[in-house]
Amino acid sequence: MDLQGWKGSLYRFVEFVTMLAVLQLMWVGLTILGLVVFGISPATAGLFVVMRARLQGQDDLRSLAKNYWATYKAEFVNSNKIGVILLVIGYFLILNLRIVLTLNGTSGLFMLTLLVMITILYSVMLMNIFQVFAHYNMPFTRYFSASLLLSISFPFQAIGSVMGLYVLYRLFMIVPGLLPFFGVSITVLFLTWMSSQIFKLKDASEGTLKEKMS
Template sequence: MPTHGWKAKLYQFVEFVTMLAVLQLMWIGMTIMGLVIVGITPATVGLFITMRKRLRGQEDLKTLVKIYWKAYKEEFIASNKIGLVLIGIGYFLVVNFRIVTAMPGTAGLAMLTIMVMIMVLYALIVMNIFQVFAHYELPFTRYFSTSVLLTISFPLQGAGSIVGLYLLYRVFLIIPGLLPFFGISVTILFLTWMSSKIFKMKGEMDGTLETENGIR
């Protein structure tokens, strides 16, 4: 393997792209293996955990594949519990949103505004909670409270994540051929990178270190 010059950079780029494609294919395979319904959440959580390891310096693809498979198996039940709660809350919000949209007058408009704000907060929590799960080892209910706290405490980072997701959406819209190979992996890598900034700031604010108990 070349260690200097443009050949080394090209090799690193090809290796990085290969890693993204392999992890994407694993996500698809693990989701299908779980019959989609119970496979998509652990596959997604496992990918967040794996991408976090990648950003922390783990570059060997074979090791990352092993980390992904191990995370998928170990977090299968816990991640599906989180998924079920999120689905339940989402269903409740959708039902209430449909009721509110049918309400006339000023009161209906006020309720609609509140519901939209709640649904935006819910979307941000969904975006953050799997990253919290990948970063911390917490009691089950604290994943939700911690996700809410981080969402409220770092609104600019949340807005940045939304802008980044929109830009990725535009890229995949322009080049749809990238979606099957890089759609999920690139998106989760971006969200993991954004959340790493939040966790670093939170650690600095709390005076904690990455070696602290409760951090994966």
């Protein structure tokens, strides 16, 4: 449909909003399909892949949905390896935090400071790892270090991502009705957009782009 003027702009906006809602519903469905625990990682990884494709100009919803499903199946095992490791690390961080909070004195303060620093690094890794996974083809263990190096190498991008996530959090608290339909899809779109320029620069110099879209 070739519409011009405000009608064309309105049509593209409605189409874009529909895409976000459909991908969000697919994320929910695919997460449930994997019994939540084993579904959330491949569903999230697949969403990053299709959002990257959308930013690169692929705007056909049917193709995006088809590629989402294909990525979910193809990366189910690999993405779950990442998810399980992240889950284990998060569990031990929470467990250690409960223990450290019972300590007093200088040793307790030192351990708490150390744990907070580790938690910050974990949060940074959690924010970036599926972006790296969707974009680069590398050995499995390198995704963890690469996600940390991404933020260390580009601190302003990391700070901007955190600030943007906070703004989105406040938005969803003010308008909670948006969360079920756009919460995850908008968040992933924002993170993908923030990292896209950095990846382009790195890809141009390294030539290691991971193409998962057919």
